Amino acid sequence: MSSFAKTLELDPRLKLSPLQTSAEYHTHTHARASSHRPLDSLPSPIHTHHHISAPVPKDLQANDETSSKSGVGSIYFVGTATVILEWAGLRIMTDPNFLHAGDHVHLGPGVTAKRLTNPAVNLEDLPPIDAVVLSHFHEDHFDTLVQSALRKDLPIISTPHAVESLKALGFTNLTALDTWDELMIVPTHVSSSSSSSQPSIRLVSTPGEHVSGPVVSTLNDIIGAVPPTSGWILELHRGNNQNGRGYKIYISGDTLMVDKLKEIPKRFPKVDLLLVHLGGTTVPSAQLPLLMVTMNAEQGVQLIKLIKPLLTLPIHYDDYDVFLSPLQDFKSEIQKAAEEESEIEAEKAGSGGEGVSWLKREVIFWERGDKFEFGVQ
16 A cells, blocks of 8 residues: 555646746747647657557547547657656656757766757647656756756656655646655546446555665765656546456566566556666766666666566667667667567477567567557456
């Protein structure tokens, strides 16, 4: 059980821009000029992927607005750790980072990183966003452009450390969740005669560690180079009493493979989708890689084996020059692990034939600008 539970009611009918007014935005930021007006929806995806293990139930394929909104969800990959979840009329964004290739971020005392990629959508072209879920307060997850441009009353959920930093920047609609704390997110616009079809999202903060080992952790506490970080479980339910199976998403956040993560499958044994932060981020620089602070490819595979999700989507893997474990490394580790598991399965079957590993079959390698769709049962 969590130490406390809160409720956040959101009404997407308001269709509020996530940005400050145009005058405030251009006064306080160095935004790139955009020839486009803010969008009402996200750009058309480059590719759309589907979760075949969780098809949309037939009873949700009707034209009823409530059923369609609560029965089908999607995740749009912007870049780095920024994704946008759309479900039940809500639009929730994670770790907003909208800098472009060549821009730099400050990651700690004497530590900077250069962005190598562009986001799939520009900050000034974002559609209405109902809330932000932030794993931790680092500029590659909440950059200076975002800090200046976002509405100060935009709902943001994050760690206690990040909330204090956001308060200092003038943000006012903040919810702090410590490890295993939870928040119920409820779309107030959905009316239903039956509680069994009333959608809700249960958001649970999960453990995460940017640094590991007592010596390194103590040193980090002293100099404050790497902030506390969190992962998240999002349980999407069609019923406000959480009847039915729903759909369960685990976002790892910027963590290493540490013992604290072993508690997650004990509390949440059935995860539908894992969004794993990779990259093998190293500090102080790519030229002087002394300390790894996010999972590399090998640790990413270890996390999959621990959580055993039905499907995995990698994110946060090649956007900055301090990411030394690119997506190709992860593909190679997945292939290696899949071959090893296939051999074991074949031996167990005693047939001598080719085994089939869930590990290889249930990982989707998507790109910025891709969308993933799933059904909520």
